């Protein structure tokens with residue numbers, strides 16, 4: 381496995397975890413928005429492993445500084461817009477552009493894109509992030525149509541809120557309650573639950589799934605906008621809900 385991140389130390393620490401679990405892995409520090417970096421990373425991957433079976437396009441620019449500048453359209457910092465598109469969308473395009481030719485040599489491959497509910501539903505801020513993620517619903521359709529007959533599958537995972545445990549602490553509990561109320565599952569998601577869907581798409585168990593988006597969001601995007609208010613209304617009035 382090749383662990384790719386702009387943060388070389390973060391990539392190395394994931395590699396250390398993988399190695400301690402008995403897997404072979406290398407870290408390659410890469411800015412996925414840079415064509416030079418991505419080309420070199422794919423060359424290094426092919427030189428080391430001889431093939432590429434799975435490409436998981438998971439990188440996104442989500443720093444606090446980026447989020448504070450990627451705002452509603454009237455207050456949008458255009459540098460933040462450019463960075464969101466460059467990393468989240470151009471990065472995924474570049475990795476696909478250079479990984480797919482290596483996959484084609486063996487006539488098989490699975491390409492997975494990490495998208496978000498924010499790429500499908502309007503929200504108050506993160507305009508650049510949302511538009512970059514919306515495009516990642518289209519990209520797997522293009523890849524599947526262009527290379528499906530040559531053995532390449534491509535899909536997106538539309539992720540709801542699946543914060544790591546340490547991210548919970550940085551979010552106000554009132555906010556977490558609002559989000560939890562809007563899930564159709566008892567709890568918010570976890571990175572592990574998202575990883576399980578990615579593992580399915582990476583594996584041959586999903587060999588007939590291509591050109592689509594799997595929504596893994598605990599039903600956050602599946603219900604009527606009034607559901608939470610209606611649930612509270614029925615609870616207050618002592619009447620049975622639907």
Ligand SMILES: NC(=O)c1ccc[n+]([C@@H]2O[C@H](COP(=O)([O-])OP(=O)(O)OC[C@H]3O[C@@H](n4cnc5c(N)ncnc54)[C@H](O)[C@@H]3O)[C@@H](O)[C@H]2O)c1
Nearest residue numbers: 385386411412438439440442467494496539540541542543
């Ligand atoms: N966690 C969630 O609740 C959630 C919800 C919806 C979608 N997602 C999506 O899932 C994916 C992973 O999210 P996460 O919560 O683990 O985020 P994260 O910030 O923990 O991970 C993103 C990684 O991308 C790396 N990165 C940033 N810019 C890069 C660049 N130019 N080149 C290479 N790497 C770069 C960062 O260093 C970081 O390690 C993202 O695509 C995100 O949009 C996550």
